[in-house]
Amino acid sequence: MRKKSILISTVLTLLILATILAGCSGTNSVPGNGDAKGSTKGQDVSSESVSLRVIAITHAWTKDLDEIPMFNKLNEEIGVNITWEQVRSGWDEKKNTVLASGDVPDAFIGWGINDSDISTFSNVFLPLNGLIDSHAPNITRMFKEQPDTKALATANDGNIYGLPSIIPHRPNSFNIHSINGAWLDELGLETPTTFDEFYNVLKAFKEQDPNKNSKQDEIPFDWAPERGLFTAMSMIGAYGNYAEDFSGDWTSAKDGKFVFLPETEDYKKLVSYLHKLYSEGLINQEVFTQDYSQFQAKSKDPDYQIVGSTMGWSLEDRFGPEYAKDYEVLLPLAAEKGIDPIWPAHPARTKYLNNVAQITTKNKNPETTIKWLDGFYTEEMSAQGYYGSLDLCLEKQGDKYIVLPPQDGMGADEWKWTNALVDAGLMYVSPELDKRIIAPESITQRVDHDALYEPYFPKSADMLPILKFSKDDMNEISIIKTDILKMVDIKWAQWIIEGNVDAEWESYLNQLESMGLSRMKEIYQGYYDKYLGK
């Protein structure tokens, strides 16, 4: 009997030891050799090539980077052997661990690292200024021709840690206010230009059954749930003073002063106006509780057109290819006749990307790495960077680049995201190059629509730039902002639904004050002044 017990206990102990040892022996594969998605695939690995490990945070659609011809070609030219680790989802959860554990790669590419990461983990990222000056002619060219990009890339301490990009065919404004032209025609209405006219049109949409289904199911006006790019806040310019800066924080600037929109008189007036619309059922009653799927689904209901006017990226995005032709771009409304309305725009946010690549302090070959990164910024690589590799997605004809139609049954969007880094990519598409890349119809249409808004854009001086905060200031602001924006969100919804903004305005401002609004403004203004060179 005893022998058996000893036997069992020995077996158990051995088992545990074995499993621990299996781990300790380090025989398991370290990424990048053999079965890892071929770092040598399609490449001629010269004996002198430098090996780099790169983490790429890409869109979930983007295919394995070692299967993208333009990258393989670049790698070969420069003489680097890249081991890619591609993260398509869950990066946010993983990021801090990667950065804090010291388990960092030689470089990061894509949309994974932001200014705050760089400030917090200052020991991880290499300053690139010297390297760029000595080894990166294309990036230097970009900085010279578009100095804004250099400012965007320069951190609070004067160093450059992350590279920026300029992407092609972008509008200046994220948002388009659209209206159902077919319904206007149907009901014999003029396109509204003021708040009062808009009100009347919405009322007609609601009461006169323009979708002809004998049901009062029309939603005259709808916008995206949650604070962001596609909300009614874009209409604050109707009073002729401010426009949001698309930061999602309701910040802005005017005449050198930092502005926090939710404490302005114009905001109060806008909320009152929206309340009037809401109370008469002219706004989607679920505008604050729907989720984004529902928001997008309402405007594409396969049975009937439901939405009269709304906010969004483009007509096609909001209404789908079937209905898009019935809708048109609505020019900015004026609160009253005689005011010149402003429409929000922020080219630095729409056309530039920040922090698309970083080199880490673990990198033993920074010169080669910067040369490699610089290779993405040549004219040819930049043209391919957004739409995909030559001969597959892009065709060169003379000095023009034609975007080829998608294959494999994909839509143009999916095709582009599969074959290129797109909004996560490194490239420099100068305004001049921009004209020579011939984009598909839907993209040019979007840029054309944007041009309609151009006369209404704020002065560039009134667009609050992307400011570079120190780590401590960033920490302080983030806490104040979290508190303030929560209150702002609550009140924005509450006042639009129930009204009563005038009565509560004073105490609301006091509340904001007690949360640290003055301190936040002080910090912002300080950095803004510095930016303006004061």
Added chain:
Amino acid sequence: MKQRNNDFVFSFLIILICIIIVVVVIYPVYFVFIASVSNPSSVANGNVWLYPKGFTLMGYKEIMKDSRIWVGYKNTLIYAIGGMLISMLFTMPAAYALSRKDFKARGFLMLFFTFTMFFNGGLIPTYLTVKNFHLDNTIWVMLIPFSVNVYNIIISRTFFQNNIPGELLEAAKLDGCSNIQFFVKVVLPLSKAILAVISLYYIVGYWNEYFKALMYLREDRLYPLQMVLRDILTRNQAYASGQLGSGASAEGSVQQKADLVKYGVIVVSTLPIIVIYPLIQKYFDKGVMIGSLKG
């Protein structure tokens, strides 16, 4: 007579509750199935109720066309079955030892285990520890370091405490049975119900494991199903919250696919696991102990 009336009312109540359960529970589950094959706008607009509308298999096609799915399934099977066996091997003996009131280390060990349910060093130190054992990016990280779930130990211990009569142990000792022999020959056969439950808990836990894979694995060939599905889901969700800053142009169809895939993913990832329960359900039948006691 009154007896039978009471029983009748009782049976009636049972049936009523069953019907309520079935309707309330099954409807939304059924909804997931039909939503996974319906036109997404119709679904989001509340037009899909009892049958699919605008039937489409686009969601499933989208999921299946990612070749990594099959590797994912394979890996998940390995992690789930292997992990469950290892976990059971570590958990059940410990739970039994802790259930013995005459085991002096019991109190201390319970505190030792329970403490970890609350206090842990945090993600990063745990990651560093796993890394120091060279377990990261191997299949072992999915099987060993997190194989012991204290909650399961506690539940199993409770079961052993209440269902293994003291007399059995005494009788066995008189026969010269050692502790381990008692555990293997007497306790385990009597504990089929708890073994079934805990293995179910573990298998489902491993099957659904996403976070550990995200943190500790770096290569496609090791990824479990949940990682692949999450990529697929994300692929189609990019526009789901009007992503700040990306503002990428989106064709109408993209959002459509997003929603379809969302439902389809559930079906694909849970169908296999749901069919497991009916198989082990027999261990939960009444009177499972009966034979053993008399023997």
Added chain:
Amino acid sequence: MYTHYKKVVKHIKDYYELYILVLPAVIIILLFNYIPMYGVQIAFREFDPSKGFVGGEFVGLKYFTKFINSFQFTDLIKNTFFLSFYSILAGFPVPIILALFINQIKKAKAKKFIQTVSYMPHFISVIVLVGMLSIFLSPSSGIVGHVYRSFGLDPINFMGATKYFRSIYVLSDIWQHSGWNSIIYIAALSAIDPTLYEAAEVDGANRWQKLIMIDIPSLVPTIIILLILNSGNIMNIGFEKVYLMQNSMNLPVSEVISTYVYKIGIMSNQISYASAIGLFNTMINFVFLVFVNFISKKTSDISLW
């Protein structure tokens, strides 16, 4: 001292097998749960990656004080606690009742069917669950809206009402997880000695009485242990579901500790601060658990340690 030492040695000699049984679990927990615990320090230090993970300057209770003095502190504690308490209070009995009734089903096939059906919702992901809630509860297009209108009433926007948020959260949790949570009780019921039923039959008990006199008492140990364990979750509200359910209208009650930490983390990497908040949260949980465990030990002799 010597006799004490001898006692210990004797105990280990007699019980060495039990020590062996428990050894693997102890090793795993020791290696992968206790070793990393040095990381708890980060809540008391200024995170400075250049000095190693826990090498930063010691700042004591700085971040705890920061949290306690923060603007939203009271709201966060209140919202987290109420949501959690309500969840436990309402959610705890349902799996028990469900198990008791399922156990009464005589036809084996029906029993199997009901059991399987009841736990299926457990596997629906949070994203889909909240998506479905939005669809079903939409006053304009959801089922609930239609039901209201058919009674001639104006539908309520449930997802936007602060007074319904907690109920929706809790009820959907109950719907989703009761079936799964009842499994352990069903297992416990299956272990009941059938002779007890036979004896009760002889005494003239009807089904209802059998349930009360036999079934319920047999579940008591399991119930108590699970109750103790659950009380250790008193301040744990997971982030994902609440975050998905949040909107501008229900924010006053839907902002909980985990969502707050997340929002700060979007704009800044305040690792020390987040860690301190987490530890604070954990302390409350642990104190509660110890308290409930103590009460349970005194009143029912069932406890964790």
